[in-house]
Amino acid sequence: MLESISQELEEQEIWHIRADDPFALTRVLNLPDMIVTGIEIEQTHQRVIVFCSHDFGVALCSQCNTISTKIHDYSRRCVRDMPWAARSCYIEFNARRFYCEKCKIPFREELQWLERCSRLTKRYQQSLFLQCHRTTLQAVHKKEKLGYKTLERLYYAQAQYQLRENPPTAIRKLGIDEFALKKGHNSFALALSDLEAGRIICVLPDRKKETLEAYFRTWSDLQRAHVTEAAMDLWEPYAQAVCAYLPNAKIVADRFHVMKNLNDAVTSARREIQRHLPEETKQTLKGCRWLLVRNHVDLSHADKEKLEAMFRRSCSLQQLHGFKEDFRALFEADLTPQEAKPKLEAWMSRVEASGLKALFKFVVTLKNRLEHILNYFHDRLTSGMVEGLNNKVKVIKRCAYGFGNFEHFMLRILMECDGST
Ligand SMILES: [Zn+2]
Numbered sequence: 549m550l551e552s553i554s555q556e557l558e559e560q561e562i563w564h565i566r567a568d569d570p571f572a573l574t575r576v577l578n579l580p581d582m583i584v585t586g587i588e589i590e591q592t593h594q595r596v597i598v599f600c601s602h603d604f605g606v607a608l609c610s611q612c613n614t615i616s617t618k619i620h621d622y623s624r625r626c627v628r629d630m631p632w633a634a635r636s637c638y639i640e641f642n643a644r645r646f647y648c649e650k651c652k653i654p655f656r657e658e659l660q661w662l663e664r665c666s667r668l669t670k671r672y673q674q675s676l677f678l679q680c681h682r683t684t685l686q687a688v689h690k691k692e693k694l695g696y697k698t699l700e701r702l703y704y705a706q707a708q709y710q711l712r713e714n715p716p717t718a719i720r721k722l723g724i725d726e727f728a729l730k731k732g733h734n735s736f737a738l739a740l741s742d743l744e745a746g747r748i749i750c751v752l753p754d755r756k757k758e759t760l761e762a763y764f765r766t767w768s769d770l771q772r773a774h775v776t777e778a779a780m781d782l783w784e785p786y787a788q789a790v791c792a793y794l795p796n797a798k799i800v801a802d803r804f805h806v807m808k809n810l811n812d813a814v815t816s817a818r819r820e821i822q823r824h825l826p827e828e829t830k831q832t833l834k835g836c837r838w839l840l841v842r843n844h845v846d847l848s849h850a851d852k853e854k855l856e857a858m859f860r861r862s863c864s865l866q867q868l869h870g871f872k873e874d875f876r877a878l879f880e881a882d883l884t885p886q887e888a889k890p891k892l893e894a895w896m897s898r899v900e901a902s903g904l905k906a907l908f909k910f911v912v913t914l915k916n917r918l919e920h921i922l923n924y925f926h927d928r929l930t931s932g933m934v935e936g937l938n939n940k941v942k943v944i945k946r947c948a949y950g951f952g953n954f955e956h957f958m959l960r961i962l963m964e965c966d967g968s969t
Contacts, residue, residue, distance in 0.1 A: 563575070571583070573587065573598075577598060577600075577639075579600070579629075579639065579661050579669070580660045580661055581602060581603045581604060581659070581660065582600040582601070582602065582603065582639070582641065582661075583600060583601050583602070583603050584598055584599070584600055585599045585600060585601050586598075586599040587599070589635070593636075594634075594635045594636065595635060595636050595637070595638060596632045596633075596635045596636070596637045596638070597626070597637075597638045597639075597640055598629070598632075598637060598638065598639050598640065599640050599641070600639055600640070600641040601641065601642070602641070602642070602644070605617055605619070606646075607644070607646045607655075607657040607658075608658075609646070609648035609650065609651060609655050610655050610656070610658065611648065611651045611653075611655065612648065612650050612651055614648055614649070614650045614651075616646040616647060616648050616649065616655075617646075618646060618647040618649070619644055619645070619646055619647070620644075620645040620646055620647040620654035621644075621645050621654070622642040622643060622644040622645065623642070623643050624640065624641075624642060624643075625640070625641060625642070625643040626638050626639070626640045627639050627662060627666065627667050627668060627669055628667060628668045628669070628672055628694075629668075629669045629671070629672050630669070630671060630672050630675055636692075636693065639669065643656070643657070644656075644657045645657065668702070673702055673706065674706070676688060676692065676694070676699060676702060676703070677702070677703060677706040677707075679691075679692075680699070680703050681963060681964070682964065685699055685700055685703060700956075704955075704956055704959055707959040707960070707962070707963050708959065710963070711959075711962060714966075716742060716745075716747065716749040716750075717742075717745075718770070718771050718774040719742045719744075719749065719771070719774065719775055720744060720774060720775060720776050720777070721742070721743040721744050721775075721776065721777045721778075721779070721929060722740060722741070722742070722743065722775050722777070722778040722779070722790075722794070722797065723739075723740065723741040723742075723743045723778075723779050723780070723931035724738065724739075724740055724760070724778060724779070724780040724781075724786045724790070724931065725738070725739050725741070725780065725781065725802075725931045725938075726738050726739070726755045726781070726783070727739060727938050727941050735754075736754065736755045737751055737752060737753055737754065737755075737954075737958075738751065738752040738753075738754065738755045738759070738760065739751050739941075739961070739965075740752070740763070741931070741965075742967070743779065743929065743931065745967045746967040747965065747966050747967030748961060748962055748965040748966075749962075750763060750962075751957075751958040751961050751962065753954055755783065755785070755786075756785065757785035757786075757788055757789050760785070760786065760789040761789045761792060761793060764789065764792075764793035764794065765793070767793075772793055772794050772795065773794075773795060773796055774796075775794045775796060775797040776796055776797060776798060777797060777798050777799075777800055777923075777927075777929050778790045778794060778797045778798070778799055778800065779800045779801075779802050779929045779930055779931040780799065780800070780801070780802060780805075780931060781801070781802055781805035781931075782801055782805060782806065782809060782913055782917055787799050787917075787920065798923050798926070799919075799920045799923060800920060800923045800924050800926075800929045800930075801917055801920040801921045801923070801924060802924075802930050802931045803879050803924050803928075803930055804930060804931075805931075806879075806921060806924075807875075807876065807879070809910060809913065810872060810875055810910055811841045811872070813906055813907050813909065813910040814840060814841060814868060814869075814871075814872050814907075815837060815840075815841065816906040817868050817904050817905075817906035817907055818837065818840055818865065818868060819906075820904075820905065820906045821862060821864045821865055821868065822862075825861070825862060829861050829862070832861065833858060833861065833862075833865075836854070836855075836858055839851060839854060839855050839858065840855075840865065840868065840869050840872070841872075843876065844869075844873050855869070864904070867902060867904070868904060868907075871895070871898070871899055871902070871904070871907065874895060875895060878891055878892065878895065879924070883925050884925055885922040885923065885925040885926060887925075888922055888925045889918075889922055892914065892918070892921070892922070896911045896914060896915065899911050940961075940964055940965055941961060944957070944960050944961060944964060945957075
């Protein structure tokens, strides 16, 4: 009977059940090999208890696969299932042990829909996992009135299972990016991502070269040879690790990080300029940091006027702003690496000639990493996706009230940033 029901389910997408069909509830419950024999509704707890019996009186011995029809003993078992019409739902049935004539021992019957010692059906576990996805465990714990520890255990076990079932494939374009673990504590974790799939593939607990290299060693030679580009910020150790382990990877300095480095330099240069201005001019320039740093095209008309007023007070600030905007325009322009190179070099010469000392350090970085920066102009790869993920990470950290357990934190990030959105 059940076989025919499941066949029907596969064959047609819509199926009609008559209320007087003796198998109506069985069909609605839709648990393999189980027949609904009764339902109890507990009004006080808003619980539904579904009583089930087995459709078959046989089981396969787990040792020798022989069919057994001899029931050894059974015990009542009650497990939680998906809610039924807004009530929490429990399945009550006989958990059976059969006797194997061949092995001469009793064995427990395996059920497709329930793990051996679990108190929750597989499909309910899956549904809880999906609910936890993109919300908090705390929220699901409250909604489902389920023990927090139980839910936590379940979530991370399922996360590990998913990762095993769905391992990252060989990566061509690798993103390497750090994010702060604790603000202001100078402690960082490193996210590695498949930039084509938009998926974080690994989170490392720090940004040390040794840690990254140890991770690359877990890859096969083939995997390492497969990477053709690696986008990263200007932190030297990443480039060193990539050079050492990924023979075919072209290193691309991420343009957003390069811009950020420049903006930091612009901020120091502005401080330096302001220090030498008369006191009253200094006062009028208070709170103007972002006017300089923000992209000029994104400024409102009023802000542009403020900026012009600022330039009238200090031509050094105007010069500084000009350098920043020229540099940005260079990256916006549709240039080949060959075209970009002389332009960048000219920009560096102008900065050096300007005497704006606070920008010199940035120029040194540019010179050291010129090849990697120019690689950006090949096909404009950025690890920008990872930057977006930084926000997700922030949310995860906040939701979890800080993670004491790095493994859990990492799993959570891998689940949330799996490329599905
Ligand atoms: Zn057996």
